[in-house]
Amino acid sequence: LSAVCEQWLTIGQRRVPLIAGPGALEQLPAALAGAGFEGRLFVVADSTAADLHAESLRSLSESGVVLRVSGAEADKTLDQVSRVWDWLVAQGAERRDAVVAFGGGVVCDLVGFAAASYLRGIGLVNAPTTLLAQVDASVGGKTGINHPRGKNLIGAFYQPLAVVADTRLLGSLPRRPFAAGLAEIAKIGMVLDANLFGTLERSASGLVPEAAEALTPLVARAIELKAAVVERDEREQGERMLLNYGHTVGHALEAAAGYGHLLHGEAVAVGMEAAACIASAMRLLDQASADRQRALLGALSLPTRYADVPIELVRSRLTQDKKRAGQRQRWILAERVGAAQIRDDVPADVVEDALRWVTADARLQ
Ligand SMILES: NC(=O)c1ccc[n+]([C@@H]2O[C@H](COP(=O)([O-])OP(=O)(O)OC[C@H]3O[C@@H](n4cnc5c(N)ncnc54)[C@H](O)[C@@H]3O)[C@@H](O)[C@H]2O)c1
Numbered sequence: 248l249s250a251v252c253e254q255w256l257t258i259g260q261r262r263v264p265l266i267a268g269p270g271a272l273e274q275l276p277a278a279l280a281g282a283g284f285e286g287r288l289f290v291v292a293d294s295t296a297a298d299l300h301a302e303s304l305r306s307l308s309e310s311g312v313v314l315r316v317s318g319a320e321a322d323k324t325l326d327q328v329s330r331v332w333d334w335l336v337a338q339g340a341e342r343r344d345a346v347v348a349f350g351g352g353v354v355c356d357l358v359g360f361a362a363a364s365y366l367r368g369i370g371l372v373n374a375p376t377t378l379l380a381q382v383d384a385s386v387g388g389k390t391g392i393n394h395p396r397g398k399n400l401i402g403a404f405y406q407p408l409a410v411v412a413d414t415r416l417l418g419s420l421p422r423r424p425f426a427a428g429l430a431e432i433a434k435i436g437m438v439l440d441a442n443l444f445g446t447l448e449r450s451a452s453g454l455v456p457e458a459a460e461a462l463t464p465l466v467a468r469a470i471e472l473k474a475a476v477v478e479r480d481e482r483e484q485g486e487r488m489l490l491n492y493g494h495t496v497g498h499a500l501e502a503a504a505g506y507g508h509l510l511h512g513e514a515v516a517v518g519m520e521a522a523a524c525i526a527s528a529m530r531l532l533d534q535a536s537a538d539r540q541r542a543l544l545g546a547l548s549l550p551t552r553y554a555d556v557p558i559e560l561v562r563s564r565l566t567q568d569k570k571r572a573g574q575r576q577r578w579i580l581a582e583r584v585g586a587a588q589i590r591d592d593v594p595a596d597v598v599e600d601a602l603r604w605v606t607a608d609a610r611l612q
């Protein structure tokens with residue numbers, strides 16, 4: 248059940264190995280050799296992850312040359328990308344070589360962007376160390392940094408040579424970020440795969456950092472589902488938008504609460520509740536399925552409401568998003584567990600009711 252699992256993502260002519268499971272990092276050299284890679288590896292590591300997993304890091308870099316960076320969201324900046332560029336120049340990294348991103352989504356995004364731009368594109372290996380990065384940020388080729396005016400405003404689509412999700416690394420995650428990663432798995436289950444959703448329901452109480460290896464089948468399935476969607480719609484013109492389920496209200500809440508207060512995955516969980524509320528009002532989703540989603544998120548220790556933010560702020564963030572997209576607000580709405588659709592015809596009062604519901608103080612109900 249917890250063996251290392253290897254799958255592939257095919258983008259154009261390229262086949263990207265996706266390796267997941269306990270000890271997956273040990274399989275990386277063989278996977279890279281199989282993909283015809285003969286260069287050197289330059290590891291850029293989240294300093295927290297590097298301290299916690301020095302042994303795994305050593306297996307990645309025999310030479311021990313590692314650039315340590317902060318994995319904080321506030322450091323997902325051009326300055327940090329510049330540091331990576333400077334280091335690669337100093338090391339004499341060539342186009343046949345590859346940079347390894349060892350860290351959470353912040354490090355994957357920022358190192359991916361540095362790799363996409365250094366020498367017009369040097370190899371990239373994603374070695375995600377958080378659950379969220381293993382099931383989401385490391386797969387699909389979105390890289391980038393934040394701009395003072397907004398998250399992820401600068402970036403590029405750039406596919407890695409390989410993704411290696413070693414589930415042993417997850418044991419050191421604190422509970423909140425661990426649960427936040429589970430939110431993205433629940434999201435994928437809700438929009439794409441009723442079986443994955445059911446597996447989560449049955450195993451919820453055992454999904455804790457101390458038993459991280461038990462996650463392997465879930466991580467592998469989430470990666471497989473995301474890879475299949477990315478193969479069909481790399482640039483997010485259609486089907487890939489389904490993966491933004493829970494993110495419309497999620498992003499607005501995250502920004503309104505101030506980054507760092509509500510973890511991304513927590514905001515997505517509340518956003519999923521808002522989406523279910525909208526889908527029920529539109530008579531798309533039956534009450535039993537909405538209840539199942541709420542129960543699962545609760546069992547995973549995730550919030551489904553968040554009252555510590557003024558509703559006006561959330562509303563204005565939603566409007567800003569819509570303006571930026573230059574079109575009607577798009578909503579991903581579940582029609583049942585395991586299936587969803589993209590809608591742009593949600594009435595304003597239905598949205599307003601959902602916002603009121605998820606930002607109301609549950610203690611006062
Ligand atoms: N590119 C994409 O498709 C995509 C998708 C989803 C999210 N993202 C991005 O990912 C970022 C969030 O990623 P994240 O949730 O992984 O957060 P993160 O990268 O900020 O990591 C969270 C914290 O965990 C620490 N950490 C990392 N590995 C650890 C380990 N094994 N044990 C203990 N602590 C560890 C880090 O130092 C950091 O403090 C956001 O910037 C988001 O925009 C990108």
Ligand SMILES: [Zn+2]
Nearest residue numbers: 383431511515
């Ligand atoms: Zn997300």
